[in-house]
Amino acid sequence: QVQLQQSGAELVKPGSSVKISCKASGYTFTSYDMHWIKQQPGNGLEWIGWIYPGNGNTKYNQKFNGKATLTADKSSSTAYMQLSSLTSEDSAVYFCARGHGGPRDWGQGVMVTVSS
Amino acid sequence: DIQMTQSPSSLPASLGDRVTITCRASQDIGNYLRWFQQKPGKSPRLMIYGATNLAAGVPSRFSGSRSGSDYSLTINSLESEDMAIYYCLQHNEYPPTFGGGTKLELK
Numbered sequence: 428q429v430q431l432q433q434s435g436a437e438l439v440k441p442g443s444s445v446k447i448s449c450k451a452s453g454y455t456f457t458s459y460d461m462h463w464i465k466q467q468p469g470n471g472l473e474w475i476g477w478i479y480p481g482n483g484n485t486k487y488n489q490k491f492n493g494k495a496t497l498t499a500d501k502s503s504s505t506a507y508m509q510l511s512s513l514t515s516e517d518s519a520v521y522f523c524a525r526g527h528g529g530p531r532d533w534g535q536g537v538m539v540t541v542s543s
Numbered sequence: 544d545i546q547m548t549q550s551p552s553s554l555p556a557s558l559g560d561r562v563t564i565t566c567r568a569s570q571d572i573g574n575y576l577r578w579f580q581q582k583p584g585k586s587p588r589l590m591i592y593g594a595t596n597l598a599a600g601v602p603s604r605f606s607g608s609r610s611g612s613d614y615s616l617t618i619n620s621l622e623s624e625d626m627a628i629y630y631c632l633q634h635n636e637y638p639p640t641f642g643g644g645t646k647l648e649l650k
Binding site for chain 1: 589
């Protein structure tokens with residue numbers, strides 16, 4: 428069955444960067460978009476962008492341009508999202524989710540806390 | 544960006560009730576509409592795709608419908624396991640956008 432296993436919770440300092448991972452199994456990693464979504468308490472869900480691991484193509488929500496960078500490693504079936512210049516507004520749970528067109532099957536989420 | 548206006552934001556209901564949640568799209572999205580269920584501390588689960596299609600493993604008491612720019616999720620004969628937050632998502636146009644969520648809770 429499809430599984431998306433995300434890395435563990437992160438506590439990071441303001442101004443720093445963080446890279447979170449999403450290891451896929453149970454399907455052909457290179458054949459599906461991998462989406463990333465942000466969820467803040469009380470603020471609902473925001474789509475960050477997707478990467479197509481088959482060729483590395485990416486598409487970002489303009490709001491996250493310069494904030495998020497999506498990459499993928501075909502050899503390990505792992506997608507990554509790096510978040511840079513972190514502020515308290517970046518504290519959230521981040522999900523990866525595979526799917527064509529939009530997210531379908533979701534990982535368990537990673538809580539990122541930005542605090543000094 | 545396309546705005547998805549979801550209502551109600553909170554829905555108290557009793558077991559066995561029939562409930563309906565609605566999302567209104569600010570622009571045409573065709574049938575590129577998905578519904579997700581999220582329980583506390585869990586990731587969202589796909590319930591409906593293509594506005595009306597039941598995702599694999601989803602109980603048949605769930606259904607999706609469309610009337611113009613209004614998209615609805617209906618749950619017949621509510622069960623305790625259905626208590627959760629429900630979100631709609633449009634993916635017709637970038638960026639995909641979610642509704643604000645509906646918290647379904649026991650009355």
